[in-house]
Amino acid sequence: LAKTTQPISMDSYEGQEVNITCSHNNIATNDYITWYQQFPSQGPRFIIQGYKTKVTNEVASLFIPADRKSSTLSLPRVSLSDTAVYYCLVGDRGAGNMLTFGGGTRLMVKP
């Protein structure tokens, strides 16, 4: 399984755009990149998934460069309620759905 590296923590202010970058140098050809969000005392929640280039949904965008050795989760105009831990996961969707979580990035949004 590809190992991922993310910043341990980040601070931002309401209304700003937040970009969280994840490094995955040994990503395999069949691996997808998935991001989850977790609030205290709750289970993680799926945010977005992608394979290459850019993916956008109603809550976030995911940017993946051509070499796929890193990815960036972009949260537009964050609010206080976006304060959470964000996990980057890399894995083969066809190999079952055993998720491997790292330490995640603790995002603190300030007023």
Place this chain on the structure above:
Amino acid sequence: DAGVTQSPTHLIKTRGQQVTLRCSPKSGHDTVSWYQQALGQGPQFIFQYYEEEERQRGNFPDRFSGHQFPNYSSELNVNALLLGDSALYLCASTPGTGVYEQYFGPGTRLTVT
């Protein structure tokens, strides 16, 4: 549409005891996975159940066992509890195996004293 539910919410046990945690998957989902999350760390995969059988297993000892019922609900059993088993236990469900978007329940907070 009810999401993933888990019971109990909190549990306090003594070292050496046994515990059973329960999970009901999201409607329409037939695959259940269990995760252990220690304080300040990411969730760690314990095992996955599909068609009432354990399909995948993480790096956890045999003290951790499970079961899936015909209605797709699942139980996680932990025997001979250790202090290090204190954690948030999360259940996640999917419509089949090989699906990366998992729906997690709120978890059961287990404290071993």
